[in-house]
Amino acid sequence: MSVAVAGRDGAAEHHVIIGGGLAAARAAEGMRAAGFTGQLSIVAGEDEYPYIRPPLSKEYLSGSAERASIFVHDAAWYAEHDVRVLRGRTAVAVTLADQVVSLDGGDVLHYDRLLIASGARSRRYPGPGAELDGVHHLRTVGESEALAAALAPGGKRVVIIGSGWIGLEVAAAARGYGNTVTVLGRESVPLENVVGPEIGAVFDALHRANGVGLRNAAGVSGIEGGVGERAGVVSGVRLSDGELLQADLVVVGIGALPNVELAEAAGLALDNGILVDEGFRSSHPGVFAxxxxxxxxxxxxxSHLRVEHWATAKDAGFAAGESMAGRATSYEQIPYFYTDQFDLGMEYSGYGIWAADAELVVRGNLAEREFIAFWLRADRVVAGMNVNVWDVNETVQALIRSAEPVDAARLADPAVPLAALLGARPSGAVR
Known part of the structure; x- marks a missing residue:
């Protein structure tokens, strides 16, 4: 049976969004804000209303936030804005020539414009033992709840494979529940490929000070299970040097892969995700991502940039909705993300692709974990990170947008107000 929609018989247009995350919900907001009055459907995939992912490894995982706090809107909002959310329904194919989205169970949705916001999935551990009971990944609300239930009694031996943002945030939550935690990373310090060795060392020291066992530059040869009654249940992680780390549960945090399968099968242009222009238009007319x-x-x-952070989903999602509704859009926001680990709070803004080989300038004290770090390329700020220093992110972003060179010595000097380095303050980013 086909899902009944308008838009194919001369009635109101029908726009369809594939995806149940923050970007999908914000796109619906953007479309309505830009004046789109036609039918609007979200194919959510999971049996949930669209929700925000960062709390899944932070406040919600640690038990300090209620479940209701993760949702972008409550059910009433979607009813009030005439947005149909197909919860628990999955898009299985897109037929561009017929402008049809096929759903599980054989239903179809005809669309006039389509937005693919299908997100990404956790990269699975590729070695032996990945399917053992007690091996966790963290991407969905269900996975967060399962992991919290496993961590909450405390007293367990937890091994985390991966020392990126997810691995470190899970480590902090696991320690908060009273577990013994070991984090395995491939680099010399956590986050080295993201923020460099100096700032990575700050996170290394933070976790060691809070009782986390860090194994940097560690290789993993497999996840092992128990014997007898414990057969099929995780019992440890074997390192490449032969050492076995005993584990009651294992968390794999080794990155994510974009969900491009629908787009690939449909014939859309791909390169590290679905290629779209600054207005989120794909290689096929009427299809956005x-x-x-x-x-x-x-x-x-x-150049093109794929970003896996909530602020991009929030801001770009709204802008994509505006673009789908016909509003001229050129998305130029600076990427932004944040983390909370133990007593450390951090905000990062900037272009990681430019910061990779840039000069690091620090204002404040790394050892005391209270500082602002800047990355300079040709004397211009291309990225900034404030750690336990607040109400400066807007100024950091203004410095990044500015075309003016800055003096590294003045940038590092806490006696020089950051705003004094701006000169003529640049205008905000244009959607």
């Missing part, structure tokens, strides 16, 4: 799955052309960079 946004969020973790989209590789968006960024006018400032002059």
């Amino acid at each position: 946004v969020g973790d799955v989209a590789n968006v052309f960024h006018p400032v960079l002059g």
Whole structure:
């Protein structure tokens, strides 16, 4: 039986969004804000209303936030804005020629414009033992709840494979529940490939000070299970040097992969995600993409950029909705993300692709974990991170947008107000 929709018989247009995350919900907001009055459907995939993912490894995982706090809107909002959310329904195919989205169970949705916001999925551990009971990944609300239930009694031996943001945030939550935690990373310090060795060392020291066992530059040869009654249940992680780390549960946090399968099968252009322009338009007319799955052309960079952070989903999702509704859109926001681990709070803004080989300038004290770090390329700020220093992110972003060179010595000097380095303050980013 086909799902009944308008838009194919001369009635109101029908726009369809594939995806149940923040980008999808914000796109619906953007479309309505830009004046789209036609039918609007979200194919959510999971049996949930669209929700926000960062709390799944932070507040919700640690038990300090209620379940209701993860949702972008409550059910009433979707009813009030005439947005149909197909919860528990999955898009299985897109037929571009017929402008049809096929759903599980044989239903179809005809669309006039389509937005793919299908997000990304956790990268699975590729070695032996990945399917053992007690091996966890963290991407969905269900996975967060299962992991919290496993961690909450405390007293367990937890081994985390991966020392990126997810691995470190899970480590902090696991320690909060009273577990013994070991984090395995491939680099010399956590986050080295993201923020460099100096800032990575700050996170290394933070976790060691809070009782986390860090094994840097560690290789993993497999996840092992128990014997007898414990057969099929995780019992440890074997390192490449032969050492076995005993484990009651294992968390794999080794990155994510964009969910491009629908787009690939449909014939859309791909390159590290779905290729779209600055208005989120794909290689096929009437089809847009946004969020973790989209590789968006960024006018400032002059190249495409795929970002897996909530702020991009929030801002780009809204802008994509505006674009779908016909509003001229050029998305130029600076990527932003944050983390909370133990007593450390951090905000990061900037272009990681430019910061990778840039000069690091620090204002404040790394050892005391209270500082602002800047990355300079040709004397211009291309990224900034404030750690336990607040109410400065807007100024950091203004410095990044500015075309003016800055003096590294003045940038590092806490006696010089950051705003004094701006000169003529640049205007905000244009959607």
